Amino acid sequence: MSDAPSLPIARQQSVRLVVERLLRDRAVSRAELARSTGLSKQTISEVMRDLERDGWVREDGQVQGSVGRSAVTYALRPDAAFVLGVDLGGTKLHVALADLQGEIVAESIEPTSGDGGAAVVAQIGRMQESLLQQASVPAQRLRGGVMGSPGIIDPASGSIVIAPNIPGLDSLDVRAALRERLGIDVAIENDVNLAAIGEHWRGNSRKARSFAFIAVGTGIGMGIFSDGYLVRGARGAAGEIAYLPLGGDPYDTRGLRLGTLETAVGSVGIVERYLGLGGVPGGTVRDVFDRLDSDEAARVAIDEVSRILASAILAVHCILDSEIIIMGGSIGVRPELKLRIEEYLGRCMRQPVRIELSALGNRATLIGAVGSAIDLVHRSLFGIGRDAGPLALPAMATDVAA
Amino acid sequence: MSDAPSLPIARQQSVRLVVERLLRDRAVSRAELARSTGLSKQTISEVMRDLERDGWVREDGQVQGSVGRSAVTYALRPDAAFVLGVDLGGTKLHVALADLQGEIVAESIEPTSGDGGAAVVAQIGRMQESLLQQASVPAQRLRGGVMGSPGIIDPASGSIVIAPNIPGLDSLDVRAALRERLGIDVAIENDVNLAAIGEHWRGNSRKARSFAFIAVGTGIGMGIFSDGYLVRGARGAAGEIAYLPLGGDPYDTRGLRLGTLETAVGSVGIVERYLGLGGVPGGTVRDVFDRLDSDEAARVAIDEVSRILASAILAVHCILDSEIIIMGGSIGVRPELKLRIEEYLGRCMRQPVRIELSALGNRATLIGAVGSAIDLVHRSLFGIGRDAGPLALPAMATDVAA
DNA sequence: CCAATTTGTCAGGACAGCGAACTAATGCTG
DNA sequence: CAGCATTAGTTCGCTGTCCTGACAAATTGG
Structure with missing residues (x-):
């Protein structure tokens, strides 16, 4: 707090280098910091003294090198x-x-x-x-x-x-x-x-720099990472795949209002589809999934939804070339859906993209x-990664890339 | 060349600030540089002396402020x-x-x-x-x-x-x-x-930080900018919209091989479509366009292609939220096509995305x-923008954003 | 217990960058 | 036309960061 505004540029740079290193590895000795940052030992000592005085880091154990004096290691104070x-x-x-x-x-x-x-x-x-x-x-x-x-x-x-x-x-x-x-x-x-971002940080796409998170529930939406950066779009509306022209006629006025894809595979759409196939009235999407094995209408409905979702994923993948697609949302995390989507993907892609369920759920x-x-x-x-925009998260704590 | 490796970090930073400013505006005075970079006048003078000695900049005219001493302006030497x-x-x-x-x-x-x-x-x-x-x-x-x-x-x-x-x-x-x-x-x-990148630099999307360039010719492809960065995808295959599941059945084996969308709206597809509608055999795409006013089959064929392309653009826009779509390629630049696409977009989007033809052509x-x-x-x-990957072009010469 | 090795600190020096004072050039004004 | 206000650019001295080199401290292995 008190350091950032007043400190001269050179020292800020040094502090930044040190903190970036500390963010990657929990406990690092001063000597190791000097080697990896390229700064001299005294500069490191001075920076660490200041950081410790201001409460940002603390001593955190020792390390026994095979030979020589043991080093005190420092770590960021989580608190x-x-x-x-x-x-x-x-x-x-x-x-x-x-x-x-x-x-x-x-x-x-x-x-x-x-x-x-x-x-x-x-x-x-x-x-x-x-x-x-x-x-x-x-x-x-x-x-x-x-x-x-x-x-x-x-x-x-x-x-x-x-x-x-x-x-x-x-x-x-x-x-x-x-x-x-x-x-x-x-x-x-x-x-x-x-x-x-959550899945990128602590979930199933931790190592992927390009991936898409697709949430299917009441509605349908998507979050996009490309080269480690969140894609927002010109007006913040990137990933609004509710309006993808799949699963219906995009020139239909209903699709124009609610979104063609969302109309087809949102929870309302699934129930309607199930009823249209002669299913038992009065149930929710959950009921449709529960009846998958016993009710032919449920099986066909979920099959059709999977087929449409697979083509949506194909569209997304064509455009973004994601390494992995994470499925989330109350409907999207259902394994029965994933299985069927994967089957359809195998039939329309030479190298089907990897699908994973969200590890973090709701x-x-x-x-x-x-x-x-x-x-x-x-x-x-x-001032870490100050060139990047807010929430771009390229230098995130768990980002292991150098 | 000779400076980058040996100069100390602080000076490199100063040089970088100065050069970044010079890249934006052709001729800048030392006083102006001092103000805009926040560095002191002497530092600027020294940096400029070095840059001029090494042949990177030269004096480039004077500027008359309303009052006070006139300033010598400097510019990067293009040669x-x-x-x-x-x-x-x-x-x-x-x-x-x-x-x-x-x-x-x-x-x-x-x-x-x-x-x-x-x-x-x-x-x-x-x-x-x-x-x-x-x-x-x-x-x-x-x-x-x-x-x-x-x-x-x-x-x-x-x-x-x-x-x-x-x-x-x-x-x-x-x-x-x-x-x-x-x-x-x-x-x-x-x-x-x-x-x-060319359109972003010198073409019709100069001010747009998020846009897509769609090339329609023998095949179909797309280049994507998001927040000023080129989107490459995990394997460099982002923008391969030939495989978009539009204009045909993606589960058809032909679409799997050649790409569903490309089969529908590539030059071969257009000619085939024209023939299927009873058109005159033996012509190229150019001939189909030339007969737009006289030949009903040509009109319908181009209409259908426009309708499919409009839905492709809708799909792209849903996912990326681009500010503008640039149409290129031998077929894509045809104004007749643009007109029809815009008409279809007006019928399937509440706020149709802006379409422009490529300013640079081939x-x-x-x-x-x-x-x-x-x-x-x-x-x-x-070392400008070294945090960004190659070809990301965020600090490009014509980028006016601060 | 000593040698080897590594860690960390203590001086001295180099240098970038800053502030202030100063000189130089230009336009406005009386 | 002379003087004043304003802006451009330089010289000088100072601060503070960072580096090199020497040295003390700690630890392992023989």
Whole structure:
């Protein structure tokens, strides 16, 4: 905090090099730091003295080299700062408090307030205070946060353009309101994009620099990583595959309104399809899946949905050449669906793309929010990867690439 | 050249700041540089003295401020270094020699040698020597090059994985062979990607940070920019929209082999479609377009192609949220096609994406190669934007964003 | 217990960058 | 036309980072 603004450029650079190294390996000795950064031993000593004085690092054990004096190793203090991750859904509001290592120290879920944007901001504020108290974290240690929300977020301003589920959220300057109420800067990002970030950080696409996360549930959406960077698009609407012209006629007015693909494979579409095939009325998507083995209509319906999803994945893969596709969302994580999609993919691709189920399930957005928040805090404190835009996450804590 | 390796980090940083500013505005005074970089006047003076001594910049006129002493302005010397741009097509080989400002000082076209990869490399070598002589440029001033080729280029190694038109090119280490023969480092990139870079640099998408360049000709391909970066994909196959599951059945074996979309709207597909509608046999795509007003079969055929292309553009736009779509390639640049596509887009999108024709035509790849080569040389000389991968072009000369 | 090796600190020097004072050039004004 | 305000660019002295080299401290192996 006190160092970033005032320190001269040269020292900032040195600090940055040291911190970047410390982010990769938990415990590093001063001598090792000197070797790997190319700085001299004294420079390292000085930097470490300052970092330790300000509470950013601490001694963390020793290391016995085969011969010679043993070295004291240093590690970042996970409790040097904390971040807030928020998953704002239409029905549930999930807030987590985590330290700089990504360890969640407190979290809570509440039904989302139905009284509009300002009430939701106040609710988040109350939950934040409760979590801070619960984990005995002083408020000034909280250094930033990220909130995921359905809808479209303008990449330039970071404000919500379209918020489908929460009335009055798009008319409010949520970011300013959150800063006012919480006392920290909170970046806002599309929930599916954050889920993709979560899977990249702690999930099933950790090693992939190019992948897509497809969420199939009530609606359908996608988060895209390309070369390790989140793809947002010109207006923050990249990955809105609800409107893909597959599974129906894109010139139909209904597809124009709700999205052709979403109409075909969203939860409403699946149930309608099942009924159209003579299925038993009065059930949900869950029931359709449960009847897969006994009910021919269910089998055919899910088969058709899988076929459409496979062609959507083919389309995505053609355009993005992703290394892996992660399936998420309440419907997307069903293994029965994955099996069928893989079968169809085998019939329309020479080298079918790898499909994996989300490892984080309904926590993906929350974990992505925490990960992004940690990255943002690192960036603001040490200027790491400052050339990259916010939430680009190329130098993320777990990114092992040199 | 001689400065980059030996200079201390702080000075390199200063030089980099100065050069980045000079790349944006042609002529800048020292006082202005001091203000915009935040460095002190003396530091600027010293940096400029060194740069001028080494031949990178020169005095370039004066400027009259409304009041006060007039300032001497400096500009980068365009002739400080030269680059080679190569467009390697299946039938034509196009090579250009350009200075650091992107001014092409000599260029030539030859039929591509039919004797395979090694012969092509030798041919490029001969053309390079001829161009250097023609423009009286000493060989040591040539500092780098970029070559565009159809096929898939591995993003990690930069070598050609699949080269459809030139036999023996994929088995050869083209990059090493070119370095050996030309004496410079030559990066290789997909031709459509380079065309997209060309349009971004000097064409119709100059201000767009997210756009797609779609080339429709014998085949169909796409180059993608997202947030100012070229999207390559995991294996360099991003933008291979030939396989999009539109305009046909993706589970058909023919679509699997040739690509569903390409089968439908490639030149062969257009002619076949025209014949199937009862058109006059024995013509080319050009003839079909020429008969648009007189021949009902031609009108319907082009209409259907436009409808399919519109849905492809819709698919691309859903996934990428591009600001603008540039149409290129021998078929893609036809205004008749653009008109019809726009009509269909108006019927399947609430806010139709902007469509523009390529401003560079069949020179797009060559110009993109020159632009990337200049960017690479800037990068290697001054370490500009070193965090970004090769050819990412975020700090390109014409990029006005701060 | 000593030699070898590695860790970490203590000086001294080199140098980039800054601030302030100063000189130089230009336009405006009385 | 002289003087003043303003801007451009230089010289000088200072601060602070970083490096080299020497040295003390700690640890292992013989």
